[in-house]
Amino acid sequence: xxxxxxxxxxxxxxxxxxxxxxxNLFKVVIGMSVVDYGTNLLIVSIGASNxxxxxxxxxxxxxxxxxxxxxxxxxxxxxxxxxxxxxxxxALSLVIKIYSKYGTLDTREIRRLHG
Amino acid sequence: MENFxxxxxxxxxxxxxxxxxxxRRSHKARVAVVxxxxxxxxxxxxxxxxxxxxxxxxxxxxxxGWAPEAGWAYGIGLEVDALSLFFGLIVTIAVMxxxxxxxxYMKRDDSQVNFYTLFLMLxxxxxxLVLSGDLFNIFVMVEIMTFTxxxxxxxxxxxxxxxxxxxxxxxxxSLGSVSILxxxxxxxxxxxxLNLAQIADLAIHTRNPVMVVAFGFLFVGFCTKAFMxxxxxxxxxxxxxxxxxxxxxxxxxxxxxxVYGMIRLVYVLFQNIGQTHVQYLVTGxxxxxxxxxxxxxxxxxxxxxxxxFHSISQVGYVITxxxxxxxVGLGAGLYHAINHTLFKGLLFLVAxxxxxxxxxxxxDELGGLSKKMPKTTLLFLIGAASISGIPPFNGFASKWMIYxxxxxxxxxxxxxxxxxxxxxxxxxxxxxxxxxxxxAQSVFFGQCAVLCRDAEECEKGMRIPxxxxxxxxxxxxxxxxxxxxxxxxxxxxxxxxxxxxxxxMLSGKAVTSMPAIYGYIGTWSPIVWIVLxxxxxxxxxxxxxxxxxxxxxxxxxxxxxxEHVLPENAKYEPFFSGEESVxxxxxxxxxxxxxxxxxxxxxxxxxxxxxxxxxxxxxxxVVFLAAALIYCILFI
Numbered sequence: 001x002x003x004x005x006x007x008x009x010x011x012x013x014x015x016x017x018x019x020x021x022x023x024n025l026f027k028v029v030i031g032m033s034v035v036d037y038g039t040n041l042l043i044v045s046i047g048a049s050n051x052x053x054x055x056x057x058x059x060x061x062x063x064x065x066x067x068x069x070x071x072x073x074x075x076x077x078x079x080x081x082x083x084x085x086x087x088x089x090x091a092l093s094l095v096i097k098i099y100s101k102y103g104t105l106d107t108r109e110i111r112r113l114h115g
Numbered sequence: 116m117e118n119f120x121x122x123x124x125x126x127x128x129x130x131x132x133x134x135x136x137x138x139r140r141s142h143k144a145r146v147a148v149v150x151x152x153x154x155x156x157x158x159x160x161x162x163x164x165x166x167x168x169x170x171x172x173x174x175x176x177x178x179x180g181w182a183p184e185a186g187w188a189y190g191i192g193l194e195v196d197a198l199s200l201f202f203g204l205i206v207t208i209a210v211m212x213x214x215x216x217x218x219x220y221m222k223r224d225d226s227q228v229n230f231y232t233l234f235l236m237l238x239x240x241x242x243x244l245v246l247s248g249d250l251f252n253i254f255v256m257v258e259i260m261t262f263t264x265x266x267x268x269x270x271x272x273x274x275x276x277x278x279x280x281x282x283x284x285x286x287x288x289s290l291g292s293v294s295i296l297x298x299x300x301x302x303x304x305x306x307x308x309l310n311l312a313q314i315a316d317l318a319i320h321t322r323n324p325v326m327v328v329a330f331g332f333l334f335v336g337f338c339t340k341a342f343m344x345x346x347x348x349x350x351x352x353x354x355x356x357x358x359x360x361x362x363x364x365x366x367x368x369x370x371x372x373x374v375y376g377m378i379r380l381v382y383v384l385f386q387n388i389g390q391t392h393v394q395y396l397v398t399g400x401x402x403x404x405x406x407x408x409x410x411x412x413x414x415x416x417x418x419x420x421x422x423x424f425h426s427i428s429q430v431g432y433v434i435t436x437x438x439x440x441x442x443v444g445l446g447a448g449l450y451h452a453i454n455h456t457l458f459k460g461l462l463f464l465v466a467x468x469x470x471x472x473x474x475x476x477x478x479d480e481l482g483g484l485s486k487k488m489p490k491t492t493l494l495f496l497i498g499a500a501s502i503s504g505i506p507p508f509n510g511f512a513s514k515w516m517i518y519x520x521x522x523x524x525x526x527x528x529x530x531x532x533x534x535x536x537x538x539x540x541x542x543x544x545x546x547x548x549x550x551x552x553x554x555a556q557s558v559f560f561g562q563c564a565v566l567c568r569d570a571e572e573c574e575k576g577m578r579i580p581x582x583x584x585x586x587x588x589x590x591x592x593x594x595x596x597x598x599x600x601x602x603x604x605x606x607x608x609x610x611x612x613x614x615x616x617x618x619x620m621l622s623g624k625a626v627t628s629m630p631a632i633y634g635y636i637g638t639w640s641p642i643v644w645i646v647l648x649x650x651x652x653x654x655x656x657x658x659x660x661x662x663x664x665x666x667x668x669x670x671x672x673x674x675x676x677x678e679h680v681l682p683e684n685a686k687y688e689p690f691f692s693g694e695e696s697v698x699x700x701x702x703x704x705x706x707x708x709x710x711x712x713x714x715x716x717x718x719x720x721x722x723x724x725x726x727x728x729x730x731x732x733x734x735x736x737v738v739f740l741a742a743a744l745i746y747c748i749l750f751i
Contacts, residue, residue: 012293012297016733016737019286019729019730019733020730020734020737021730023730025282028286028729032286032289035289035293036293039293039296039300042297043300046303046304070307072303072309073300073303076251076303079251079255080296083255083258086262087258087262087285087289090262090266090285091282091285091286094265094269094281094282094285095282097269097272097278098278101272102279107728107729107730110279110282110727110728110729111279111726111727111728112275112276112279112727113279113283113352113355113356113420113727114725114727114728115725115727
């Protein structure tokens with residue numbers, strides 16, 4: 001499981017690095033998505049268990065010694081994925097609009113608001 | 116009564132959907148739906164006031180009836196204590212005023228039905244955030260809030276820079292959202308619960324590095340939502356391009372969510388505000404924010420961008436007071452929070468009215484509006500006097516309380532840090548007044564500018580919401596003691612009593628709040644402050660008089676100067692020789708020229724720092740995140 005945590009934080013840092021260093025708007029949006037994926041992996045990893053099975057039990061079936069994964073992080077991940085998809089869609093639609101208005105995708109030229 | 120919180124939230128969301136169904140038909144249908152929705156929500160929140168504020172009850176509601184079993188919370192709960200309700204009131208009042216103003220203000224725009232749908236969703240998400248009792252629910256509400264705020268910022272996408280401001284807000288704002296989510300999930304990993312009350316119950320006994328990192332993440336997340344120091348460019352960009360009623364929402368409501376989150380985090384969830392290093396962190400960030408933002412406001416040429424920097428500067432005051440960790444500091448912070456919503460909302464609406472009537476927000480193009488729009492000018496002066504802290508307006512009362520709380524903290528702890536904070540807070544207030552003199556001069560007084568010749572007084576539909584805010588500004592300023600007794604005391608008491616909060620949620624029955632420990636201390640003496648003011652004024656006068664006056668000889672060579680020396684009475688000539696009068700409006704940029712010239716390096720550094728490139732803003736945010744995490748690991 002520790003490996004998962006490393007990978008997820010690696011993804012988060014990678015995504016942030018992408019947003020900071022890439023000047024193309026699309027790459028910035030990709031960076032945002034990568035940060036999201038890293039967070040989602042982190043959430044799933046926290047609920048996961050190597051020995052566990054799917055958390056589908058009827059009342060009374062659970063006896064001491066039963067191993068199942070925590071269902072709450074999975075529900076959280078689903079929500080988080082949906083939100084991430086919405087953010088990406090929104091960002092991409094803004095990118096399209098910006099391109100048609102500014103005629104460029106370079107962040108260094110899209111700075112009419114500054115100072 | 117226990118259904119009221121969920122009804123207040125759901126009304127706004129339902130209103131959004133009903134509006135998108137019937138709002139396309141006519142303007143009247145839209146107004147009817149939106150106004151009814153906002154009014155019902157406001158009434159529901161207000162009707163909770165007697166029970167929660169005055170009798171100290173805590174209202175809990177479990178979604179789907181999933182009440183806690185064996186002291187363990189399973190479902191998603193709403194919990195309304197006095198602190199939540201205090202912010203709920205701020206939110207619903209601001210939504211009501213801003214929505215009513217939009218009816219007239221947005222009349223010339225197309226696709227208004229989308230505007231109101233997004234507006235109501237924004238209102239619902241913010242109300243949901245402050246009334247929620249579940250950390251993941253707060254994250255979801257934060258996301259809806261950011262999402263709708265971004266869409267509304269870019270609503271007038273033909274405005275210069277609207278899309279750009281929205282994109283920056285989305286990208287850097289998502290850093291805050293990810294921070295909140297990561298913090299939430301790290302807490303879940305440690306405590307296996309998302310319920311605020313349960314976390315408050317368990318976190319105090321669980322001190323491990325992961326919890327500290329989670330605290331750092333959540334702190335940075337709420338800092339982003341309050342637009343604290345490295346994130347203030349976002350607020351400036353978003354405010355400048357958004358419609359005025361949305362600017363009011365962003366400054367009056369969205370930043371308050373960050374403030375609310377911060378209070379919940381340090382007072383209730385982790386209860387670590389007693390630690391000196393947490394106080395340094397929160398107060399230091401607030402102090403830094405208020406000073407940098409107020410100096411940034413000096414350089415601005417856009418009316419709303421200037422107001423945006425002032426807005427963040429005032430939020431810095433709130434955070435500074437909250438970070439003190441004393442009851443009077445928290446009360447002062449809450450008082451300034453509601454006052455900030457009122458006067459900043461008023462100023463943004465005035466800016467919107469000016470834009471609506473003249474078509475521009477450029478301070479250099481405006482001038483002399485007081486003759487054309489006298490009523491709006493009066494409203495602006497009330498707002499400006501409030502934000503600058505001039506008695507008897509509300510800004511004075513709350514700022515006084517903030518100075519007093521910082522000063523008493525400095526005296527009680529003997530810590531030089533808090534004394535410095537007190538000095539910076541006073542200085543910031545002076546600078547605020549100075550830059551509002553500049554705005555008043557360049558927009559409302561002086562010679563009438565070309566663009567303003569045909570300007571008319573704005574319509575009644577826009578003036579009435581502004582008057583509501585102005586009257587509230589005066590009322591809150593005139594009755595600070597009564598307001599403090601009725602609202603601030605329960606709210607501050609609720610934040611300080613985390614164990615009551617936890618018990619009310621988990622045991623399933625409402626428990627009366629602890630007796631609040633909020634009150635004024637001995638230094639509440641106007642005479643002392645007036646004497647201090649006189650001494651400082653006298654000192655500054657002596658200092659400025661005694662400063663050496665630069666002789667003209669020191670400037671350059673004698674013969675060069677001779678060419679520029681005019682005949683004896685040349686400078687009076689235009690007044691006697693009958694020349695045509697020229698347009699000679701003293702614009703805002705001229706007023707403090709000397710001050711800006713002396714601090715040129717400082718101002719140009721911060722001007723370049725706000726580069727407008729989204730990569731840079733993200734870099735500042737990530738550096739701040741890393742620094743905050745390292746600070747937390749080392750000291751907390």
